[in-house]
Amino acid sequence: MLxxxxxxxxxxxxxxxxxxxxxxxxxxxxxxxxxxxINVSHMxxxxxxxxxxxxxGFPQVEPxxxxxxxxxxxxxxxxxxxxxxxxxxxxxxxxxxxxxxVGFGADPATSKFxxxxxxxxxxxxxxxxxxxxxxxLPIRGDGDAEIVLHNPKFSVKFKPGTQQRNGRxxxxxxxLKVLVEPQKMNIKLANLFNGDxxxxxxxxQFLNDNWVDVWSELHPSIHVAIAEIMKSVLTQLFxxxxxxxxxxxx
Numbered sequence: 001m002l003x004x005x006x007x008x009x010x011x012x013x014x015x016x017x018x019x020x021x022x023x024x025x026x027x028x029x030x031x032x033x034x035x036x037x038i039n040v041s042h043m044x045x046x047x048x049x050x051x052x053x054x055x056x057g058f059p060q061v062e063p064x065x066x067x068x069x070x071x072x073x074x075x076x077x078x079x080x081x082x083x084x085x086x087x088x089x090x091x092x093x094x095x096x097x098x099x100x101x102v103g104f105g106a107d108p109a110t111s112k113f114x115x116x117x118x119x120x121x122x123x124x125x126x127x128x129x130x131x132x133x134x135x136x137l138p139i140r141g142d143g144d145a146e147i148v149l150h151n152p153k154f155s156v157k158f159k160p161g162t163q164q165r166n167g168r169x170x171x172x173x174x175x176l177k178v179l180v181e182p183q184k185m186n187i188k189l190a191n192l193f194n195g196d197x198x199x200x201x202x203x204x205q206f207l208n209d210n211w212v213d214v215w216s217e218l219h220p221s222i223h224v225a226i227a228e229i230m231k232s233v234l235t236q237l238f239x240x241x242x243x244x245x246x247x248x249x250x
Contacts, residue, residue: 029247032105033104045061062091064089070083083130113157121148128144134206139192145189150182152181159175173231176230177227180226187207189203
């Protein structure tokens with residue numbers, strides 16, 4: 001699920017890669033050429049997903065380590081669950097397929113910035129701590145966790161703020177919206193109920209049999225968490241580069 005911070009950043013990395021202070025062998029696109037933007041993004045991921053390209057600000061994304069990720073849902077539905085993850089390896093990001101990009105025009109103040117795509121599978125493995133309930137059953141546990149999202153589709157929509165400095169346009173993160181929709185989700189939480197094998201197996205089975213309801217309860221918190229991570233990444237990127245540096249001159 002934490003794959004999404006990378007998706008939008010990869011798209012922008014593809015744009016920035018040809019700026020004057022970037023390695024000249026990496027391509028960049030004309031403003032609004034969304035086909036080129038998608039192609040460059042696919043190229044960067046296929047070539048540098050496992051190694052990164054620090055000179056172009058492109059990080060390693062396969063696997064991608066997330067030190068901490070918290071999900072908290074305090075609503076009064078049938079599921080009330082808090083999950084705290086740490087040292088999570090996210091696998092599958094290199095399989096991203098960008099289907100569509102919208103906007104990325106000459107004037108960032110009026111242009112749209114949207115991207116849509118999917119992944120074959122996203123796997124998250126790490127440590128977890130769980131606290132909550134399902135119906136009247138308390139949930140407690142800590143140990144190894146694995147969450148698998150099958151064929152997740154995603155969309156990212158971003159609206160920047162703009163600031164003029166020395167005749168150049170610099171962006172800031174104004175509004176950012178993320179949506180993720182898996183076709184199926186599998187969850188495996190080890191060491192539930194202090195290692196009670198029967199209760200743990202039954203709860204994992206319940207979570208997987210009712211994954212649609214679990215996702216429905218948890219996805220608002222997940223989307224907010226992803227958006228906050230993306231905002232942090234983009235803020236750092238926008239501090240380094242003016243918008244004019246991101247494209248070829250027309």
